[in-house]
Amino acid sequence: VKTPASPLLHGKLRDYQMIGLDWLAKQYRKNLNGILADESGLGKNIQVIALLAHLASNEGVWGPHLIVARSCNILKWELELKRWCPAFKLLLYFGSQRELRRKRQTWNEPNGFHLCITSYKQLFKGLQAFMKMRWKYLVIDEVHQIRNMNEKHWEAILNLPSQRRLLLRDTPLPHTWKDLWTMVHFLIPGLSRPYLDFPVKDGSDQDQEYRHTISIRMHRSTQPFILRRTKRDVERQLNKKSEHVLKCQLSNRQRVLYEDIMMQPGTQDSLKGGHFVSVLHVLTQLQRICNHPDLVDPRPGHSSYSCEALQYETASLVLKALEYDPWK
Incomplete structure (x- = not known):
């Protein structure tokens, strides 16, 4: 070189x-x-x-x-x-x-x-x-x-x-x-x-x-x-290849959804039948649960904070601004 x-x-x-x-x-x-x-x-x-x-x-x-x-x-x-x-x-x-x-x-x-x-x-x-x-x-x-x-x-x-x-x-x-x-x-x-x-x-x-x-x-x-x-x-x-496996536990909601899908009759029939498309559909559902439960069972977000809607009467505000006299 x-x-x-x-x-x-x-x-x-x-x-x-x-x-x-x-x-x-x-x-x-x-x-x-x-x-x-x-x-x-x-x-x-x-x-x-x-x-x-x-x-x-x-x-x-x-x-x-x-x-x-x-x-x-x-x-x-x-x-x-x-x-x-x-x-x-x-x-x-x-x-x-x-x-x-x-x-x-x-x-x-x-x-x-x-x-x-x-x-x-x-x-x-x-x-x-x-x-x-x-x-x-x-x-x-x-x-x-x-x-x-x-x-x-x-x-x-x-x-x-x-x-x-x-x-x-x-x-x-x-x-x-x-x-x-x-x-x-x-x-x-x-x-x-x-x-x-x-x-x-x-x-x-x-x-x-x-x-x-x-x-x-x-x-x-x-x-x-x-x-x-x-x-x-x-x-x-090259450096030797190193792998680090980090296991993440399912949350309670994920575990319930996971078990619910596995207990469905259609899931059991798909796994027993061994049809590629059917098995892939089941695995996709389980993967989505592991990624985030809202992907399978979405729920609306709620907040403890609430306030009344603010309303502005634009025309009246403009009129008051025009009538305002700083010398009075």
């Missing part, structure tokens, strides 16, 4: 994460894009933060960078960035239209922000604004888990102006020719053949051998751009 961790980084990287940082830094120096496909739980986000910190401290490249993630992961990115590299100025691009307009005003300010974090929904809605920026690094996080991603969405991502691209995923690269064609365009922009011009058309009469040959060629062409490790590969560097 020839790339040391940046002094801006607060925390110590594991050995395999240092290898990942070195690989990402080499991709940057070679003007290459990449795919970091480590198994979930190995700290892909931390390796990306380490790369951006390295670029800031050693290359003088502070941004602006763009990170596009699922909405549920934006907070995770923010917390990890503030923990590992608090020197970065963050811009969380989400909120109401008024908030988004206010945040876009800082885009043209020098050093207004270093990293912009947004969701795929906000990216596609405000694509014109994102197209006006010259991003240093474009980080695409877990796009394979986004539903309803089509060719138009991918074309929008591929057209974003950026010097480097990095794709994060926790699964191996797919072997289907369509997905591989997308990965090839992500890794090697500027191909003579447009992205929407697939080499194999749906419903065509091309034989299976031709499709298979194209898939193999595209898969081989993407291998130098991919780094993937599994937990089995780096298990010696």
